[in-house]
Amino acid sequence: MYGSKSFKLVFTGFLLLACLVGAGVRAEESGVARFAATVSDSALPEPALQTYRLIHQGGPFAHEKDGMVFGNRERLLPMQKRGYYREYTVATPGSRDRGARRIVCGGAASRPEVCYYTNDHYASFRRIAP
Numbered sequence: 001m002y003g004s005k006s007f008k009l010v011f012t013g014f015l016l017l018a019c020l021v022g023a024g025v026r027a028e029e030s031g032v033a034r035f036a037a038t039v040s041d042s043a044l045p046e047p048a049l050q051t052y053r054l055i056h057q058g059g060p061f062a063h064e065k066d067g068m069v070f071g072n073r074e075r076l077l078p079m080q081k082r083g084y085y086r087e088y089t090v091a092t093p094g095s096r097d098r099g100a101r102r103i104v105c106g107g108a109a110s111r112p113e114v115c116y117y118t119n120d121h122y123a124s125f126r127r128i129a130p
Contacts, residue, residue, distance in 0.1 A: 037126045037127070038126055038127045038128070038129045039117055039126040039127075039128060039129065040128075040129050040130075041128055041129070041130050044117060044128065045090075045119075047090050047093070047101070048090045048101065048103060051088050051089065051090045051091070051103050052103055052115065052128060054088075055088055055103060055115065056112070058110055061088065061089070062089065063089045063098060065087070065089070065098070066087070066088045066089055067086050067087075067088065067109055068086065068087060069083050069085065069086060069087075070086055070087040070104045071085075072085055074122050074123075076122065076124070077104065077116060078106075080106060084106050085104050085105065085106050086104070086106075086109055087102050087103070087104045088102060088103045088104075088105070089101070089102060090102055090103055090117075090119075100120055100121035101117075101119045101121075102117075102118050102121070102122070103115055103116065103117055103118075103128070104116045104125070114127060114128075115127070115128040116128065
């Protein structure tokens with residue numbers, strides 16, 4: 001009887017662990033799907049295209065926080081070491097503050113490897129395809 005209870009306990013633990021691991025994999029896959037969409041640079045709104053060009057020219061930028069490290073706390077972008085991503089403001093007409101639109105680039109600030117556009121303040125991203 002003791003052996004049967006031990007087996008059930010170990011088996012239940014294995015099932016729970018499998019569920020947790022499986023849920024983590026699905027969460028990661030769903031995160032990948034969130035940034036898998038692309039937008040061509042020519043399809044960006046004009047203010048975003050202007051910001052995108054400035055990023056590749058090295059500035060100058062209108063906002064003090066432009067070029068600051070983006071922490072990727074939402075984990076919607078591929079995981080990288082801290083400091084890999086930097087964020088830049090995209091002008092939002094009619095907004096009294098920086099607005100919700102940003103471009104986040106990864107790699108060296110002077111030569112980004114990849115850039116993402118968000119128009120909903122980090123709720124979703126689209127990779128910019130030059």
